[in-house]
Amino acid sequence: MAMSFSLPLVKMQALHKSYADGAIQVLKGIDIEMKPGERVVVIGPSGGGKSTLLRVMMGLEKIDSGSVTFDGKPYISSGVKESKTVIDMSVRRSIGMVFQHYTLFPHLNVLQNLTLAPCKVRGEAKAKAQDRAQTLLERFGLGAKAKAYPAQLSGGQKQRVAIARALMLDPKLMLFDEVTSALDPELVGEVEQVILQLAAQNMPMMIVTHDMWFARNIASRVIFCAGGVVVEDGPPEQVLGSPKEERTKEFIDRVFHINQ
Amino acid sequence: MEYTFDFNAVSLAPLLKGLWVSLELTVAANVIGIVFGFGLALLIMSPFKLVRLPFMLFVEFFRCTPAIVQIVWIFYCVPMLFDVFLDPITMGVLALGLNLMAFNAEAYRASIQAVPKEQIDAGIALGLTPVQRILHIVFPTAFRASVPVLLTNGIVIFQQSALVAIVAIQDLMYQGKSLATETYRPIETFTVVALIYFAVSFPVTQIVGLLERRRQLLVS
DSSP: OOOOOOOOSEEEEEEEEEETTTTEEEEEEEEEEEOTTOEEEEEOOTTSSHHHHHHHHTTOSOOSEEEEEETTEEEEEEOSSTTOEEEOHHHHTTEEEEOTTOOOOTTSOHHHHHHHHHHHHSOOOHHHHHHHHHHHHHHTTOGGGTTOOGGGSOHHHHHHHHHHHHHTTOOSEEEEESTTTTSOHHHHHHHHHHHHHHHHTTOOEEEEOSOHHHHHHHOSEEEEEETTEEEEEEOHIIIIISOSSHHHHHHHHHHTTOOO | OOOOOOGGGOOHHHHHHHHHHHHHHHHHHHHHHHHHHHHHHHHHTOSOHHHHHHHHHHHHHHHSSOHHHHHHHHHHHHHHHHOOOOOHHHHHHHHHHHHHHHHHHHHHHHHHHHSOHHHHHHHHHTTOOHHHHIIIIIHHHHHHHHHHHHHHHHHHHHHHGGGGGGGTOOSHHHHHHHHHHHHTOHHHHHHHHHHHHHHHHHHHHHHHHHHHHHHHHHHO
């Protein structure tokens, strides 16, 4: 049997997460192992826990129980006291995230948005960070926008800047949380192109999206998440093309507007 | 009406001297209000109730009592209670500054709470420490959002500063009162006094309007 023995990049074990003191359970025991170089697309109905999963991975949400290791190192675990979540900050620094609503800092121009974290977090020299930022912006077709403020950019440009900003910290894993959902339809393509560019360079990523065309094009693996559990997990042809589980099938049919 | 206006009796020199004192009081009070108001805002937002409560009480005291009572109280009660005697101008600055601090703290608090949570999330995702997030994300955004309210509060304090005339600080209002008594021309004198207050305040209110319009353009 052909098996790869590479260590998992991410290993989530029995992740549980609830809101409102346990009244609303969002994650009900998630186990996902992700190998280096994999591009995992998470799909599923709203409220199924997709975004929460990404936010937990970024260390933005506490968990009730379970653990996450990253690159073989313990990253997130629920502490001894129930309300405490232990997050290794040095591990968190090797993960980058892009959000639905751009979240550029409005008072900083594009270049300053990109250099803030490298200079403050890693103590990088300003000139060096600016050089790297300019190179990255050129690559994303934004070279002329370095001095522009976020309010002067289109949604697609803002989102590309946000991706560049996350890349400035040389992440080993990128998380994309519905990054094209807030965009006008004609601007979706330019953002997806940038992510496909990263995929071509083997950047490991976890993507939450409702865009099935994009999912099919970028995923090396698709996970269907509903009701806080992983319902189906496999290569894109299988999960999107001929799903085994009835719930996956229903969802895919509905997304593609196929009526029986 | 049989009244003949005579503005010749109103000499500008003492009034301008008074205006200078009023401006000094206003600027000093604003420095206190803008700088320490931010610290006060952080204190009233403290997660610890024991820290938060006394400062909230401080803010509410200044917001819920008339400024004139605060001024009189500080002028007569502080020296007696604490045995400190300061020169009148310092006392005036203190009274107006503490009052402005309370109002500005509220303005800061509202703007800090209006910083979108996603901005903080982005800061966390970029590895910024809590202090760096306050310094580089929360403070600049909140400060910009507060500027129109800070300016409005600042100009209100310029007008409130007229109240210190009651404790014999020789500000614009005090000089106006003396002049009116000397010349028996209260109508002319107080008309000129009003025009001077207006001439200083009006440009500032226009700037506030301009800033707010520009801000709406930026946000949309």
